[in-house]
Structures are given as C-alpha cells and as structure tokens.
Amino acid sequence: MPELKTSLLTYRDDLIDADRARLLPVYLYPLHMVNVKFWQWRECLDSQLSSHSYPYYVQGTRLYVALNNESDRLPIIKATDGTELGPERLEYAPVHNPIWLKLLLRRVGHQAGRMRGYRALGKPLLKLDEWAGANPGVEAIDIDGNVRQRRDRCTTEVQISFSSVTLRKLKEADKRSGKLWSRGQDGWFSRWFADQREEQHQEKPVLYREAKKAKNTRKQRPFLDLTAPQKLSASRSYFIQQFVEAYMESAQAYGFPLQAEVLNITKYAHRHRANNKKRLASLPLVNFAVTLIDARENIDIPFRDIHAFLQPLLAQQGIDVTLLLPTKAANNLQDICFLPQQRYLVVLDQGKGLPHDPYQITQQKMYAVPSCAVQHLIINPHEMNDNSQTEQWFTRDAQDDIIEVQDDYYDYQLDDLKQHAGSLAIKLAVCIKELHFKQLMRDTRARISDYLPQHAAHLSEISLIAEGCLFTVQDDRPLVVPLTLSDPTQLARCNAILARHHIDCEQLLQQLIMHWPYGFGPQTDITNDVDKFIKRQVILLQGEQDIFLQSPQQHTPILTPEGLTNLMPLLNGRKQSYPLSSWRLPSELQDRPSLIVLRELLVAGDTATDNALHKLLLHLPQLCRDWQYVIAQHNGQSMIGFDPLRKAFNDQATHCVGGDKQIFGLWWQWLSATLDRPVYEPRVWLRTVPGLSGLWLDEKQGVYLVGELSGLKLTLTRQPSIYRWHTLRGQLNADTLMPLLDVDFVRMGSLAGRVYPHLFIRLFNELNK
Secondary structure, three states: OOEEEEEEEEEEHHHOOHHHHOOOOEEEEEHHHOOOOHHHHHHHHHHHHOOOOOOEEEEOOEEEEEOOOOOOOOOOOEOOOOOEOOOEEOOOOHHHHHHHHHHHHHHHHHHHOOEEOEEOOOEEEEEEEEEOOOOOEEEEEEEEEEEEEEOOOOEEEEEEEEEEEEEEEOOOOOOOOOOEEEEOOOOOEEEEOOOOOOOOOOOOOEEEEEOOOHHHOOOOOOOEEOOOHHHHHOOHHHHHHHHHHHHHHHHHHOOOOOEEEEEEOEEEOOOOOOOOOOOOOOOOOOOEEEEEEEOOOOOOOOHHHHHHHHHHHHHHOOOOEEEEOOOOOOOOHHHOOOOOOOEEEEEEOOOOOOOOOOHHHHHHHHHHOOOOEEEEEEOOHHHHOOHHHHHHHEEEOOOOOEEEEOHHHHOOOHHHHHOOHHHHHHHHHHHHHHHHHHHHHHOOOOOHHHHOOOOHHHHOOEEEEEOOEEEEEEOOEEEEEEOOOOOHHHHHHHHHHHHHHOOOHHHHHHHHHHOOOEOOOOHHHHHHOHHHHHHOOOEEEEOOOEEEEEOOOOOOOOEOOOOOOOHHHHHHHHHOEEEHHHHOOOHHHHOOOOHHHHHHHOOOHHHOOHHHHHHHHHHHHHHHHHHHHHHHHOOOOOEEEHHHHHHHHHHHHHHHHOOOHHHHHHHHHHHHHHHOOOOOOHHHHHHHOOOOEOEEEEOOOOEEEEOEOOOOOOEEOOOOEEEEEEEEEOOOOHHHHHHHOOOOOOEOOEOOOOOOOHHHHHHHHHHOO
C-alpha cells in the first residue's frame, strides 16, 4: 500500500527522554507582576527580544524564553513603565512539553528564514521570495506549531502552522508605522522599531512594511515547482519539508522523538475525468439561457462584441448555454430591472474592493426579486495578469487598501481579451455553474432530481452541518437552516430534521463529547457558547447509522513526499555541462540486459510494470544506438549539457517508440543510473508520488486526498486537498465519502476538494447576507 508523509508530527509521551529535555535552558518571566495591558506587551517584547537570537513564547501572563546555552546572558526585559522583570529558571516537567516544543520550533524557524527578529509575540518570519521593479516586495511566511494530546492520552501531535506575510518597500514619503523590517546589504532582514537610533555616519535603512491583508500578496508560492532549482527551494512542500526535518532533529536532541505522520492510502476509482471539451457534463443544462448585463467602465469595446466573444467560449467547452443581450439596455446599474425565474450575468472589468464597486447594487436588486439568479464575471485583462503587473494601476493607503485606480486600467481592446481566452472560458464555466445552483436554491419550483440527476439519490440520504448551518434534502428540495442551538424555535426545527438520522441536537453534542479526538474535550466551549462551538464543526450524517466529524484541527498539513530532496541535485545536474565523451555509453551496454539488471538500475523500477519493462528491453538496443548517434552529431563540442542532448534524442528516437512517454521516462531513468548522473525527467518522480492525482483514501485513519485530474505539470500550484474524518457513530468507508467528492461541478477540471454539499451552505450564506 503506497505511503505518503505529511508535516503533521507525533510522539509518544512515554518515550520522552527527560534528561535530554532538561538540557534546554528555559526561563520564566512573570508578566502579571507589572500593571501593563496584554496588547502593550506585543511591541515591547518583540523590540527587546528581536535583537537576540533567543526564542520566546507567551502564554497568558507568562513569558518563556529559551537560551541557546547555559552560559548565555539572560535578556533584560522591561515593561513600558521601565520596570525590570525578574526571571526564574523553569525546570522541565511533562506538563511543560508544549512549551518546550514551541520554543524549539521557533528557534529552528529563526535560524532558517534569513529574517532576524520576531513578529506577533515571537513568531519567526521566513523569507521565500523577493522581487524588485516598480513595487518591490518580499513574500514570507510566519511559522508556529500547535501541540495537542490525542484522545488516548499517550500520543501528542504537533501541527505545523504558517500564514503568508507580504512586505512592501516603503517610499521616502511613507509614514514609518506598522511592523517594519530593514534590509541589510547581505540580503538579511531585521525587525526595525521607531525608537531605533540612526547614526549619522550610517546610511538610511531600506525599510519594508508588512502589508495589512494577505490577499494582496504579489503571488502565492506554488506547492511544488520543479522547473528550476531556485524555484524548488522556495516551493512550500520543499521549504516545509526542510524545516520539519531540521525541527525533528532539534527536538530529538532534547529528548522528543518526533515522527512524521505516514498515510497508507489506496486509490479510489472515480467516475469523472478532466475533459476541457465537455465541462459540467453531469449538470442538465437544457434550455439554459443567461442574460448579459453590461457594468464595465471600459467604453472602447461595444457590448455586442463582448457577447460575440463570450458565446463561442462556452461552445468550446461543450456547455450548451445561450447568452442573451438585454432587450433594453439600462443607462446605469440603478436602472436595471431583474425579472423572476431569470438568470443574469453581470460583466465587470474590476474586482471587489475597487472604487465604484457594483457588486453591492446588483446583489441588493437580486434579493428583491424572487427566484432570479445573478452572477458576476470580471473580464479586465489586467485582472488576469500576474498581480505584480496589476499593482501599477492602484494607489493604496497606509492600511494597504485601494483608494484610487488609474484611468488606463480600464483601457483595453478586444484583442487583449482574446489573449486570455483560456482563463475567461474557465471563469465563464464557473459562472454558469453558480447560476445553476443559485436558481436551484432560490426557485421554489426547482427540484434536486432535475438539477442533479446523477447525485440526487445519494444526496437524499445525507445531512451536513458546517459553518453553523444544517443542510439536508426535503421534498426533493435543498434545505439549509441556521443551526442556532440557543434558540428554542431553531433547535426544535433542527431536531425535526435530524430525526431522520435517529438523533437530536442534544444527543449529537453528547456524541461529540464522548468521541472527541483530542484529550482536552469540548465541554467548556459548549458551555460557554454552544452556537460558536457548533459553527466551527463539520459533521456528516448518512442514513440511520453513520455520523462522522471532520477533524477540528486548525491547520491543513503539508504533504512531504519521499524523495523530494533528491530532486535538487537532479535539477542542478540538468543545468550543468559535462565533457562530451562522458555522455557516451560503453559498447557492451548495447547488448540486451536482463530484466533483473533493469530493475536494479532503474531509480523507481519498483513502480514500473513488467509490461513496461519488457517494452523497454525490446527497444533498448535501438535507443542506445540512437543515443550514440546523437552524441556523434555533437562531436564539435567539448562540453555540453543535458537539455540539448535530450531534445535531439527525442527527435531521433520518436520513430522507435512512437512517443510513448512511459518508455521515454524509463529510458531516462536507465540512462541516469548507467551514467551515474541525474538527468531523468522530474515528471518521472512525480508519477511515483501517491496522492497527487485522483482520489485516495486512508480508511483506517479516515484521511482522504483529492489530487489533479489532468496530467501532472512541473508546477503544481496547490497541493491535493486533504481532510481527516473521525467516526462518531457507524463505520467510515469509501462508499460514504467518495461519491461526495467524485463530482465535476465544484472545481473546473478537478474533483471536489471538500464534500460537495458545502456548496449549498456557502450559497445559502451568500444569498442571505
């Protein structure tokens, strides 16, 4: 059964080496001894401890600081009123395990990130990328860990958590406020505080400020990028794997035997496939017409031309939907008149948050008209470029909000739109899907069996609790109600719905308490605010027996596939040049080797089928002759890299194997092993990693993964969706979860990342704001 590691770490409490743990010098500073508000400690502690390399952690009114060595000088910490805090040595005890682990994690993070100093009460910041240009900036992540003991009271897990942070370079006229970092000539960044003195003989610091909103980042670092060595090193999976390995090594040195979680996953046969020419195939879009509404600022392109451009994009995707022009064009959005039982697509050339935002107007008008559905489509080509190019059109305030947009932002021609036809086609398909489901939700005449014929039977057996709402199917209609347990009327309504699953809300809460997956139960949260508690839970009920809880863990683990670190020398090797003679094969290798020899030489031979290996055996003599021929064609060069030889060989050998990618992949692995040089295609490794494509399930641990449907590319923007489920009643199996993921309408060209009834709850909240 294939195995896959993640960034979730666990250890057994009874295996901790207490003697090693005592080697970490930890000191406690009591913050409660000084009459200072908690929020005032934030900048105070960061400013005083950022100049040191000592990690620290604040828990309530207690500050914990770890030294690197016993001989290190204790930091002097003063409150805002000048009062100096008196530290005391904290001796190790099992109750302090979370403190030790957090301090060790922050120390490793501080050493790994090329960022001196701390943010947000001791969280280290790790730099991923830096760019120049008109709007210089830095992409970074802050990193931390959550430590929780599992229900067995013996196993503890450490969840690595991180969030994106963007730094923007300050201009001369900008106010020096917010969290600031200065860039040194060595490329390292250090926290900078307003009270720092600038010596006269020193140059003015180059300052960067943390952006207010993570959504304004220049770009999101891919989950995995195998196009170049530097891009691999900044990939989230590679970066986190390096960090996790360093953290595990450090924790081991202090007696904590951390182990990475290993998933034993099985592939599940899914019905839907990626088909760009037949999107939304499971939705019966019969006699489906959508009226276009013009809400653009652009005046250069007549709206009829926009209509003529968009209609063929649907046909190219096999979506049989008719786009209509309004019978009477409105002078402005205020004059638009929506009609019942109709669908409208509002065409925009700006995003939410920009000035003159039309979303609010059109949404309000939709709410006032029963059974009509409205969706928005942004077609501005600048919105589809890399965000770094979009930034030049905006003026932002100190809070990083857009306050002005240059007029040129709305100047574009039809040819500009055609360059982004592929992206627009996908966005248009998403709009059609949203309109389909919005009308199902709003039109009381619409039926599940008509709108979702392939899924109606299974959907009628389940209920889903998520985001504080309860979804179910009643009388062939989707029904979503707020799950407000503190309201007697709503409580009675929800109990009536849950009766079909032989349970009520009170009994469900008892099941949660009884089967909570962590040692610290939810009783306190339920007592304090039951509605707030239930809003954080995702619970799936099926039939009369099965009830499952989606893991309440706060952060999704990152996949860290085996062999990922071995790709760095491969990518570096592909860029290097070698003597031409070193590329030649010894003549005896042209003889046909045995299957056993092939298996020994192939890097991933255990994943290759016997049929594929026999095909390679059959063609290997000719492939060797083709390779020798290609080498001979480059006799005039003394040094040569792999890429030109690969291109020439592919052209030469295509007639031999007919472009069979599997055979080519095995050939490059064989050549790499034979020459003892990393030259094989990185995609070969990608194909050996379980979980990256298709549906996978670890039934024992209740974990499922949803990977790509189309062919794996060298750049994977996001990792497979991964969720863990715990059983409250019944038994978890593939037949329960997989049909709720095997759909083609949640994400274009992919399966659903979460069980798809989430879609109904999301739309209910959106339509009832």
